[in-house]
Amino acid sequence: NAGVMQNPRHLVRRRGQEARLRCSPMKGHSHVYWYRQLPEEGLKFMVYLQKENIIDESGMPKERFSAEFPKEGPSILRIQQVVRGDSAAYFCASSGDRPWAGDTQYFGPGTRLTVL
Amino acid sequence: QKEVEQDPGPLSVPEGAIVSLNCTYSNSAFQYFMWYRQYSRKGPELLMYTYSSGNKEDGRFTAQVDKSSKYISLFIRDSQPSDSATYLCAMRKAAGNKLTFGGGTRVLVKP
Numbered sequence: 290n291a292g293v294m295q296n297p298r299h300l301v302r303r304r305g306q307e308a309r310l311r312c313s314p315m316k317g318h319s320h321v322y323w324y325r326q327l328p329e330e331g332l333k334f335m336v337y338l339q340k341e342n343i344i345d346e347s348g349m350p351k352e353r354f355s356a357e358f359p360k361e362g363p364s365i366l367r368i369q370q371v372v373r374g375d376s377a378a379y380f381c382a383s384s385g386d387r388p389w390a391g392d393t394q395y396f397g398p399g400t401r402l403t404v405l
Numbered sequence: 406q407k408e409v410e411q412d413p414g415p416l417s418v419p420e421g422a423i424v425s426l427n428c429t430y431s432n433s434a435f436q437y438f439m440w441y442r443q444y445s446r447k448g449p450e451l452l453m454y455t456y457s458s459g460n461k462e463d464g465r466f467t468a469q470v471d472k473s474s475k476y477i478s479l480f481i482r483d484s485q486p487s488d489s490a491t492y493l494c495a496m497r498k499a500a501g502n503k504l505t506f507g508g509g510t511r512v513l514v515k516p
Contacts, residue, residue: 322504330508331507332506334504337501396448396451
């Protein structure tokens with residue numbers, strides 16, 4: 290399967306614990322994006338990364354949230370000290386290097402985070 | 406006011422009918438327009454991608470963009486029960502790769 294892969298698909302955490310969400314982009318893609326979908330709402334952009342660089346984090350909450358995309362391995366979205374309001378579906382997308390030539394974003398299946 | 410407005414529905418149509426979906430937007434900086442389909446508890450699936458004003462057709466799907474009116478549409482011909490899903494419009498500015506989504510329209514095609 291050459292699509293965007295995310296794991297785990299479901300994650301349950303208690304308030305105050307840490308959540309780590311992983312994303313492997315499509316083969317050949319080096320741009321990764323994270324979006325959050327709250328219940329009954331549309332997708333909201335969180336962060337855009339290339340290998341080892343954060344390009345745009347304008348949608349990231351200022352505290353407790355961080356993201357990385359190391360040279361080797363998947364992109365990680367990390368949420369520290371989770372609260373109930375963090376319960377949502379988190380989607381990762383990837384794209385090629387040429388948005389001006391039509392490269393667009395392809396989404397993974399998502400990680401559904403439930404905070405108890 | 407949201408940057409991208411989309412009627413949440415639900416939109417219920419009989420099988421074989423044409424489904425008509427639309428989004429309006431307020432920021433003229435949006436230059437690239439997409440439609441995604443999302444089945445319940447799944448990831449969004451790209452259906453159509455357009456840049457310029459006008460029509461683009463792909464199989465049963467037709468996307469329209471009217472930049473002067475800040476209005477985009479998606480038409481689904483010969484709708485099938487398998488088309489029952491939430492349809493999300495998304496758009497992007499020329500600079501930057503961040504997608505801005507509408508809230509989605511839930512569509513139900515009844516056999």
